[in-house]
Amino acid sequence: MQTLDLIDSRAYEYNAFKIFESGNTENTQRKLALMEQLQCTLELDNILNIFAMEAAKYISLSGLYFTQGDVRTAIRGSRQGKAERQFSLKLNNEFLGVLTYAINTPISVANNKILEELHQYIIHPINNAIKYKNAMALAMQDSLTGLANRRYFDEQLKRAMHHANRHKRQVGLMVADLNKFKIVNDTHGHNIGDEILKSFAKALQVSVRDSDSVFRFGGDEFAIIVEEASEQSLYVIEMRIKDAISNDALLTKYNVSCSLGYTFMNRADDEKSFFERADQALYKQKHGRPLTLSIV
Structure with missing residues (x-):
């Protein structure tokens, strides 16, 4: 892996018109077209694919990746190259993420300079896409428990059913609520009620597989989408939930239990x-x- 290059776009240096000061008319038009395309989408993978088409004119790449913490995306068909070249992107002196090129031949000094210039076009679209992604994530999240909310459940259930139909797999749906939660909430106060809900949410999270998804609808209503489901897998989740509740000090203190119901999707659903x-x-x-x- 080669030395990291820092691409720093400070606010006082960045000017959309300054980018086009040098070069002939044809180059200016091409750069303008690239900028327009990059600004027409808020999807990171689309931005990367558009950008890669321009970058590929100057380097032999077999893959292009962007990473920022848990955010990871790549162009279509990315595969390992003979070497990698990384560029750390900054915006107003703040770290934005890392672009990694999987390359087949070394990058010349001239083309390296071109890449650094091209990175100025992608910094702001990437920043906007990340902000959009974060905003959408918050819109899909239950603020109390951190679980996905009902809105996201509707999307994921549709996706899981489509996947199960397409691949002839079985998907299970479990729904749960707390027994006599209203009495506990009214007796001990909403603060205790909120802590109970958070503890129960954690009990559900630790009881499912990585491929399963847990949601809170509101109140004490929860749901779990179980992909690649079987009666055995649902039974195991049930037992894990039971153990998690019995091992949680707060849930045990207030004698919290839950009811669960589940079913499998059928093709007419x-x-x-x-x-x-x-x-x-x-x-x-x-x-x-x-x-x-209960199976219905």
Whole structure:
């Protein structure tokens, strides 16, 4: 891996018109077209793909990647090259992320200079895309528990059902709520109620697989989408939830238990019928023994 290059775009140096001061008319038009394309999307992978088409005119690359913490994206068809070249991007002296080129031949000094200039075009679109991504993540998150919210559940359920139909897999849906939560909340106050909800959310999170998704709808209502599901996998999740609740000091202190209901998707389901069947299973379970799952 070669030495990191710092590309620093300070506010007083950046000027959209200054970029086009040098070069012939054809180059100026091409640069303007690139800038317009990059500013027409807020999706990081689209930005990277557009940019890679221009960068590929100057270097032989087999992949292009952008990373910033947990944010990672790559151009379509990226694969390992003979070497890698990394550029650290900065905006107003603040670290933005790292561009990694998978290259097949060394980058010449002249083309390295061109890349550094081209990076000025991608810095602001990347920054806008990251802000947009973060804003969307917050919009999909339950502020109390940190779980995904009902809005995100609707999107993920649709995606999971489509994936299951396409690949002939089984997807399970579990819904859960706390027993007599209102009494606990009214007796001990909303602060304790909030802490109980957060503890229960953690109990659900530690009980599922990495491929499963946990959501809070509001109040004490939760749901779990279980992909690649089987009766065995749902039973294991049930037992883990039971253990997690019994091992949580706060939930044990206030004698918190939950009811669960689940069902599997069938080929005639839409999102509404799938959820309603799981909700009916929960309703039946509320009138029976907590934590015994029902198949409908």
